[in-house]
Amino acid sequence: MLKIRNRLQVLTDYLLGRDCVKGRPVHLTVESTNRCNLRCPMCNRDKDPLPRGDMPFERFRSILDQNQGTLEFVWPYGEGEPLLHPGIFDMIRYAKQRGVRVALSTNATALDEEMSLRLLESGVDHVVFAFLGAHPETYEKYCLGARFDRVKSNIARFLDLKIQRKSKIVVMLQTVLLKDNEREVAEYKRLWNRPGVDVFRFKEDQLKYAGLQAAIYRTKARKALPCFLLWRGPLFIRHDGTVVPCVCFAGSEPLGDLKEASFSELWNSEKMRALRSAHVRGEVEAYPCRDCTISRPNLPFTVLSMLLSPLTISRLLPFAERLYLFWRFPIYLSSGRGRS
Numbered sequence: 001m002l003k004i005r006n007r008l009q010v011l012t013d014y015l016l017g018r019d020c021v022k023g024r025p026v027h028l029t030v031e032s033t034n035r036c037n038l039r040c041p042m043c044n045r046d047k048d049p050l051p052r053g054d055m056p057f058e059r060f061r062s063i064l065d066q067n068q069g070t071l072e073f074v075w076p077y078g079e080g081e082p083l084l085h086p087g088i089f090d091m092i093r094y095a096k097q098r099g100v101r102v103a104l105s106t107n108a109t110a111l112d113e114e115m116s117l118r119l120l121e122s123g124v125d126h127v128v129f130a131f132l133g134a135h136p137e138t139y140e141k142y143c144l145g146a147r148f149d150r151v152k153s154n155i156a157r158f159l160d161l162k163i164q165r166k167s168k169i170v171v172m173l174q175t176v177l178l179k180d181n182e183r184e185v186a187e188y189k190r191l192w193n194r195p196g197v198d199v200f201r202f203k204e205d206q207l208k209y210a211g212l213q214a215a216i217y218r219t220k221a222r223k224a225l226p227c228f229l230l231w232r233g234p235l236f237i238r239h240d241g242t243v244v245p246c247v248c249f250a251g252s253e254p255l256g257d258l259k260e261a262s263f264s265e266l267w268n269s270e271k272m273r274a275l276r277s278a279h280v281r282g283e284v285e286a287y288p289c290r291d292c293t294i295s296r297p298n299l300p301f302t303v304l305s306m307l308l309s310p311l312t313i314s315r316l317l318p319f320a321e322r323l324y325l326f327w328r329f330p331i332y333l334s335s336g337r338g339r340s
Contacts, residue, residue, distance in 0.1 A: 003309075006070040011306040014231040017280040019273040024070040025233030027310040029247070030063055031055060031078025032085040034239055038107055039144040040132075042176065042205065045079045048251045052080075055239040057087045057094075059258065063237060064098050066263040073101045073310030075234065079250060083110040089122045096123040101311045105130060105174075109146050111154040119158070120167050126314055128172045128201070129155050134187035138180045152191075159196030170315060174201040201318035204295060226279035227289065228302050230272070245275060252288050298330065 003026070010023035033054045036045060064071065076082055076091045083106050085091070095102045103126035104119075111119070119127065133139030136148035143151075155173075162169060173192045175181060181188075185202060192200065229235075229246050236244045242254035243266050255275070256266040266272065278284050297305060301320070305313050324330075 002069050003072055007307060010232050011303065014226070014228055014306065015303075017226065019276040019280070020268050021231055021276070023231070024067060024267065025235050026071065027073045027233035028063070028067070028071060029075045029078060029234040029236045030060060030091075031080070031237060031239045032060070032076040032082045032088055032091060033080040034078055035084050036079070036081045036107075037084065037109055038081070038146055040142055041144065042142065042178065043079070044247075044250060048079060050238060050240065050242075050250070053239050054085050054087075055241075057090055059241055060091050061094055063258065063263065064095060064100060068098060071098075071100050073103070073234075073314070075103050075105070077103075077105050078236065078238065078247070080239075081107055081110070083115060083119075089118050092122040092124050101125045101309075103128065103311075103314055107143065107146065108151050108154045108158075111151075111158055113157060113161075116154075116158040116161050120161060120165055120169065124169060125311060126170045126172070128174050130174050131155065131192075132175050132178070133181045134184040134191050138184065141180060142176075142178060156194075159194060162196045170198045171196055172199045172201050172318065173197055174203060174318075176203045176205050178205050199315065199318050202322060204321065225296060225299060225302060226276065227292075227296065228306060230276050230279060232306050235267075245272070248292050248294065249288050295324070 006023050007026055008023075010021065010026065013021045013023055033052075034045065034048070034050060035052045035054065036043075060076070064074070074095050076085075076088060076095070082088050082104055088104075092102050092104070102124045104124050105128040108129050108131070130143075131139065131151065132142040133148070139148045139151075140146065159171065161167075162171065173188075175184075175188060177185075188202075189200060227246075234246070236246050236249065237258065238244065238250075238254070241258040243256050243258060244250065244252065244254050255271045256269050258266065261269070275287060275289075278287060279289070284290050296302075297320075308316075
């Protein structure tokens, strides 16, 4: 009941444009590590000056403890590969003990049989396999350092083990629609149309929209609705304890540091309140938000996303995106976008 009341409070704060939010974030992205074993060309990691490192378990535990009772969902994932963190399964188990749902996104390169079994036994609710192509040449172009057949076998073994153990983990196969793989949608579905796969996600390439088209979208979006992430979350907590509003702020000055302040102090800090107020006014030119190209849902879907549980939203998101990308259903604010 506390979590439902918190969701309603967050929605009320958002609709009233309050910069000081009485509710707490229902969703957090807590970066377990920003180390990665691949060099994907569309990834922002190389632009991020934050040194490579892992989040200590004690910091992860403190973040969850400070949000006990209201936090519903956590991604122990950021700009790195979470399975490289030696304590990732301890993090998942602790979150589950705290009544928090957990989702993990992985490139599956480290997913041998032992790792698969540990992941299945960890209690994780939702696993996303980022597999960017239906053919070796496209996959290996966008996942530099990985091998198509090996990673495909890793995922197939995990799916077999999931079926054998009758696991309820929801498995998503995800690809980003890029120049050389956006024509492979049907083949991608055929490739992964097998027991154990629950949903496909064909994700929009948010980095290719530049110049006038992006500028038109940004102007329309920022004047239409404030970004609901600043009220609902997921707030992005870097592995070193610094806090930014979302992944688009990676590389920018953080809003605060959990090594120096409590979560409550940062959630309604002067910097955070100023950012929310700028969004309410539609004046975000002083922030990285001015260059944001992430599609923003319209008001009805924004309200829905704040009323439903984050786990439900994560499972429905691929279907909503499909309606938008392939059927032009007006879920998101008009951006003039579309697949070429």
